[in-house]
Amino acid sequence: MAPALELLPKIESVPTKVLSAISNGVSGGNGLKLESVEKHQRVMGVFRAFIADQCQQYGEGHAGSPMGMAAIGIALYKYVMKYSPKNCNYFNRDRFVLSNGHACLWQYLFMHLIGVESMTLDQLKSYHSANLDSLCPGHPEIEIEGVEVTTGPLGQGVANAVGLAMATKNLAATYNKPGHEVVNNMTWCLVGDACLQEGVGLEALSLAGHWKLNNLCVIFDNNNVTCDGTADVANTEDINMKMRATGFNVVDVYNGDTDVAAIVDALIAARSGDKPTFLNIRTVIGFGAAKAGTADVHGAALGVDDVANVKKLFGLDPNQYFHIPQDVYDFFSDIPGRGEALEASWKVDLAKYREAEPALAAEFDRRVAGKLPEDWTQYITPKEAHPTASTATRKSAGVLTNAFASNINSFLVGTADLTPSVNVTYKNKVDFQSPELRTSCGLDGDYSGRYIHYGIREHAMCAISNGLSAFNKGTFIPMTSTYFVFHLYAAAAIRMAALQGLQQIHIATHDSIGVGENGPTHQPIAVAALWRAMPNLLFIRPCDAEETAAAYIAALQATDTPTVIALSRQGLTQYPQYSSRNGVLKGAYVFTEAEGDDFDVTLIGVGGEMCYAMQTRDLLLKNYGIRARVISFPCTRLFEQQSREYKQSVLKPSAGKPTVVIEAYPANGWERYADASVSMHSFGKSLPSKDTYAHFGFSAESIAPKVKDLVEEVRRDGIGIFRGDFRDLNGTLRIGLEH
Amino acid sequence: MAPALELLPKIESVPTKVLSAISNGVSGGNGLKLESVEKHQRVMGVFRAFIADQCQQYGEGHAGSPMGMAAIGIALYKYVMKYSPKNCNYFNRDRFVLSNGHACLWQYLFMHLIGVESMTLDQLKSYHSANLDSLCPGHPEIEIEGVEVTTGPLGQGVANAVGLAMATKNLAATYNKPGHEVVNNMTWCLVGDACLQEGVGLEALSLAGHWKLNNLCVIFDNNNVTCDGTADVANTEDINMKMRATGFNVVDVYNGDTDVAAIVDALIAARSGDKPTFLNIRTVIGFGAAKAGTADVHGAALGVDDVANVKKLFGLDPNQYFHIPQDVYDFFSDIPGRGEALEASWKVDLAKYREAEPALAAEFDRRVAGKLPEDWTQYITPKEAHPTASTATRKSAGVLTNAFASNINSFLVGTADLTPSVNVTYKNKVDFQSPELRTSCGLDGDYSGRYIHYGIREHAMCAISNGLSAFNKGTFIPMTSTYFVFHLYAAAAIRMAALQGLQQIHIATHDSIGVGENGPTHQPIAVAALWRAMPNLLFIRPCDAEETAAAYIAALQATDTPTVIALSRQGLTQYPQYSSRNGVLKGAYVFTEAEGDDFDVTLIGVGGEMCYAMQTRDLLLKNYGIRARVISFPCTRLFEQQSREYKQSVLKPSAGKPTVVIEAYPANGWERYADASVSMHSFGKSLPSKDTYAHFGFSAESIAPKVKDLVEEVRRDGIGIFRGDFRDLNGTLRIGLEH
Incomplete structure (x- = not known):
């Protein structure tokens, strides 16, 4: 089909790249009835001019990508994507992720055009x-109607999209039955260079390919421009x-600037692929602008003159700002109704499903509502069932993970290749795998698998995991597992x-220096x-095991918050007479008071180092007659939620006695609660x-004499002297290396 | 050539995979004269048995990969790699990186065999x-003779290797002259799955390909086994x-377990490739063990019985432990002499180079010695040259980067695609690029480029950058640049x-919430x-600019330490009358004392929030007659190096007056120096x-009344009450979301 060049006013400054794109024309088409090429040009012109206005008003922002992706947006929002702008949370909607989040204006403007009511012209x-x-x-934020995930840090969104596509696959394999497809949505993800x-994007894409997530389509806005210039400068x-x-x-x-039909064709093909689809769409960044195709239009406004030229180029009045003519609104006017019909049809299907599969449907409904079974606390190990012998907290956690994951299918349990070490497998676990890999690679598992x-x-x-969580609040509770030090990879x-x-829930095993032989690279x-x-x-x-059980309770109660549980590789002394799940839920609590009515020092024990606090307590009494109380302090943030009264009852600041924290991490932050530390430097x-x-220096024999000295100094000089003079009992912060 | 099966004792437990590998035989060969197949089998048998002994003695460790990679090691250490075990730091040595660092026993044992003296049998x-x-x-640590970089966290080593290869390319392009090749070493990098x-590995490999680093050979120990089982479980x-x-x-x-000749061929081919080489070598993990080829031999000892069987399989006495027969030592005995000859020859070449190119050679010698020009301080902006108008510290830093990078070629300045924002370009900069990309992509630059x-x-x-730094201490000072929040990607x-x-030097711009419009995703x-x-x-x-200059001095003085300099996007008030480079080098200093002889409160100002401290100081005096002194606190670690006397002179803890830190980050750690904070929650x-x-809440109008209340409370109740009761003046730590 011939280009609609005659629609364009003849002005001198039409950039060559734009002319060339337009003259390449609009190709293809498919069964779907598309609007005319002229109409598409019109809508895209208005769209691009509006973006230019948005950036121009404050003289900054990202105009280039949104202008370049206008045709992609029309193909998606007008023709291919299944969603309902009147209910952006419609459960079986196609998910869309703008992984190149700086292009957010593109999404905001389309949300306005398709009829998301909160996205008003004033909002734009x-x-x-x-x-x-x-x-x-x-950048797009998850709290905004119609935004599936917050994006901006690059590479995150495409990995989220893989999670969203997995969520669909897992739910479909779990709940769909012949004749009843209650979940079958696609996930579309727009990415830039x-x-x-x-790396995070590459890792995720590798998994999407491995899992054959054919409900995922990655749309590459291939404009070959990044902040530094042509993308070739760092990538060939x-x-x-x-x-x-x-x-x-x-x-x-090849002509992603204007060829809506070709994009529609490709998107529709992606719906029926046997693998995930990678759509390589060539576009011109800042299409229509004088500096289109260059990095100059990436993160900047175009300037008043060029905004005017853009409007002229697209046949619009340069003196009208933020203008969306009625015919452009009309172009999108069928969408809200289409969306409502889509949702209504799904509801009819769901009603039939409830009749045919009442038990499954009840579970499905509960998960759509984002709830765990009400009796989930039954899977928390009772205090009396904990081992009394020395046990690593990674093992204690394993008991809990096993109980939850084998009984509640909201849990998707993953590991970064540390199955033998992190103890997150569970009874009757099934791997999440493409069933096709059974024959090709002899792998067990299918899409209903949750390991x-x-x-x-x-x-x-x-x-x-962020994508899994974001699919629908509470439908999944993803668990991850790796060594704690590798959280720096995933931070x-x-x-x-x-x-x-x-x-x-992020299971972080091998915490602290207790990791041992693997050495400093592996000791967080x-x-x-x-x-x-x-x-x-x-x-x-x-x-210990009891505090680990409490950590799971805290994590499951925190429905708007991720939880990292740091667990020991090494066996830990169990303290059934002292450890308290209610105490953990308050962040810190008195583990044991001192012998007798008074005390000389408070020791804070944490995690794998609690044993050193308790052993020091005994040795202080035995060797020096010094009476130590011990606080367990598993979670500073939970403690900060408590009342001032509770905090003071734990810390007893007015007693004028010193407090020493014992933890094999740097003391940073403990100064809020302690006067001195035995810590890592x-x-x-x-x-x-x-x-x-x-x-x-973590042994009672090493710690006790230092605490004794501190206690004597405080007896002599009072506690006041320590303000601004925190004591590092076993070293000081250093620069340069020791060796 | 036929396999040497007859060398092997006939025992029943020979694993099928091992037999099959051996019977596939040894192929190929090349110009290099190799020892006999039988000799290779003998050496590899002893090697593998020794590894099994090493893990067995403490019942743990990583045996599988080292046993699987014996043939690769012989090909590298005996035949292909250029190095000198008597001087592991010989400058023009080939660099070797064991990116799969858990296989460290492989490297330690080869270092012993080739004659690195510190690596004794007792050490092994x-x-x-x-x-x-x-x-x-x-895991291998850089401090050990012969280890180029510390590895273990996976993916890091291969990226280091890319840096090492770049270093060679850059030095060669800068210093080699026709007839004088003073730097031309290869970089070999062994990787596992x-x-x-x-992601970090994939990112780095993509760059190595882009830069056409044909002096890099990545050797894939393709045993298809990871901790979770077959690698296929997560990668197809x-x-x-x-x-x-x-x-x-x-x-x-195809037969990497025994086919030394084929590996040698491939390695030699890599030396003359037009691109970097990826060597895909199939091996059997734990070759020789009963459970060879499975994850069971990845991170565990084999067990006493299997260790004995391994020895029998390779014709060795199962009752001899840690045994290296003399003929195996003899096999490697030519290497030290070869290495010394190599270095001697290089020294001759270098002497000729010094005659032919005295100026270049002098610079080269200085850089080999790891030194900057002695007069480097001349490139620090003098105090009087700073702007007085509001200036972003990213701009002030840019002036310094420009001065250093344009004048001293030790600086390799990089950016993660943020050239327009991070201000690290410099006068007459040349991009580091393959010259071939000039013709194919029209890119400027060559290997002598340092941008x-x-x-x-x-x-x-x-x-x-770690690889660039590790090439030879002080030869390069790599600079990186990105937004501060993205340090979480690189942590x-x-x-x-x-x-x-x-x-x-890590330039981290757009620090704090001063980033502005880009929003919470971009505000670290x-x-x-x-x-x-x-x-x-x-x-x-x-x-301000003066403190930024001091930050560069600190970074350049810290020859064993990386430095992160966090810089503002927004313009900052300059304080020429207060800011002090010597103060910065002490970590913290008195910015200004209070008006008059006494004071009521100390305010700590940091970085982009100093202006709020200073404005609050003025408003406290004006509105309430409260006298505030202000401390500038740019670096906690440098402050911790100072004497107790200096610290107290800055903090004045004995005055019994409150101290408030004002910083748009969480207060964690500031409790060491302050009683209260205006911070982020x-x-x-x-x-x-x-x-x-x-x-x-960062404005003098908001802060001053809160500080006033605090001052009054302290006047009433004394300062002691604040111990264990740190005040968050503008909020508390929360869980769950605000919205």
């Missing part, structure tokens, strides 16, 4: 404004070959879970400080676990 | 022991196709720099706490920069 104008109630922040360069790989090697079907679209082998891909594990994704309020030192400082995240270090060392502890 | 037995002076820790799954991609798409030449070796476009790959940027690599004592909150807790890392937040918000600050 609030982008980059000081409006506290803006629904158009600088960055998401295909970032053959992306199509790479994606094929990774297990994707690859479809090319996920993520491979050695910690970052994707956590970012995919950006776990942060996104905290930012989005996604409930998850600073990671605890990161999670304690991270907003909306529970970081819990239980000291360097990286660890490759030694057997107990020897590592001893080497760094 | 110290693996997993309590010996504090062991040179055989659980994990390094090809981890076509790795050869993927590596070709990524820009590598791919060579297959590195890493693409959107923060993790690889930092892990590659695992920056940690490895701190662990290894590698000097680097918890990252500062991570870097402040990380051992051997300087985290510096300068408040949640994620940020998408608003213009100033509005973001105001929204979270």
